[in-house]
Amino acid sequence: MNVLIELSEMKFYAFHGVSAQEKAVGNIFTVDISYRCPSSEACSSDNIEDTVSYADVYCVVKKEMECPSRLLEHLAARISTSLKAGFPQLTYLKIRVSKANPPLGGEVKSASVVIEHEWI
Secondary structure, X not given: OEEEEEEEEEEEEEOOOOXXXXXXXXXXXXXXXXXXXXXXXXXXXXXXXXXOOHHHHHHHHHHHHOOOOOOXXXXXXXXXXXXXXXXXXXXXXXXXXXXXXXXXXXXXXXXXXXXXXXXX
């Protein structure tokens, strides 16, 4: 049995972006993560060691958010690489990184990048 675990709307204040202003002033970013891992044992054992803890996943995301990137694509790929390296039992991973109010010269709620992986 594979269980889909989701962390929704993790919010971070960070300094990702291309422009000097984005790097100096920062912005609000939202990260959504969905992942699958073999968890049939956790479903019956009720033991945290039998799954990939979403608290541990959050810590990985938080650490990557603290390291500035110019592009959301680069940031999302770094998060993906770190999660797979830390939790090789993942079979599926989807990451959405969104920047609130991107500086586009108009009103835009957010700009997002989505990366999706499936390992068999």
